[in-house]
Amino acid sequence: MLHIVTDSSTMYSVGEAQAQGFDLAPLSVTINNQTYKEYEEIRTPEFVEIIRQGHLPVSSQPSIGDVLEMYKRQPEGEILNITMADGLSGTYNSACTAKTMLEKPERVTVWNSRTLCGPHRYMVLAAQKMAAAGKSLEEVLKRLEEYAASSYSFLMPKDFDYLKRGGRLAPMVAEVGKILHLVPIMTLTEDCKRLTSFAKKRSFVKAVDCIVDFLVKKGVDAGHKIYVVHSEAHQLAVQAVERIRAKIADADIEILPLSPAFTTQGGPECVAIQTIKK
Helix, strand or coil: CEEEEEEHHHCCCHHHHHHHCCEEECCEEEECCEEEEECCCECHHHHHHHHHCCCCCEEECCCHHHHHHHHHCCCCCEEEEEECCECCECHHHHHHHHHHCCCCHHHEEEEECCCCHHHHHHHHHHHHHHHHCCCCHHHHHHHHHHHHHCCEEEEECCCHHHHHHCCCCCHHHHHHHHHHCCEEEEEECCCCCCEEEEEEECCHHHHHHHHHHHHHHCCCCCCEEEEEEECCCHHHHHHHHHHHHHHCCCCEEEEEECCHHHHHHHCCCCEEEEEEEC
């Protein structure tokens, strides 16, 4: 049987993942001189509260030891590790390194999803259903490639400083944006290894409309899953959903809270809009 494993970019805890039939290794965050495994030792509301006390966070990929232990929990059969995008984190490399430490590394396939969060979650759930139905590794990988090709992700941070500290925005652009009160829109580069500037708008509503207009032109419709992911910004997420529904009839939308690790990248009150074809 094919076993699916992944990481907490899927926005699941270890227990929640196991209840769905797969396993995961959690990413970690460090703040105020303490390191926590996300979802296991800290959740986003508590994490954001510590940030608001003036502490700067950093994130890191799952430890190689945690990934290796996850592999060893499946002593028989093939393992498919669907990781978050290589380049946005060292998660893919950790998964590959842990594989080499197994007695039979050929049992493990590490697949780069080229995405994160909502679409990553969708891929893993779909892969788990296929594996449970007895589909082969080759069949699952073929379907995952189709999913990856259909996915779009956009991030709207509340605070330019998180992007600036992460090297995702030039300091001068960040300063101008803060002065003009612009809402930046970031998206994945073509190789999905980093974030790049997509547009800058005068308001959150205009930024959402810009994203939705692009998605409509790309054919995103009710046949797609749309995720609105946020870090302690539920009202903004609801506002985004309203704008999406106004332009995409019968849109299948799910609001999800962002994890601590990705709050580190986008900052508190950031909102992301992500899509994948069902």
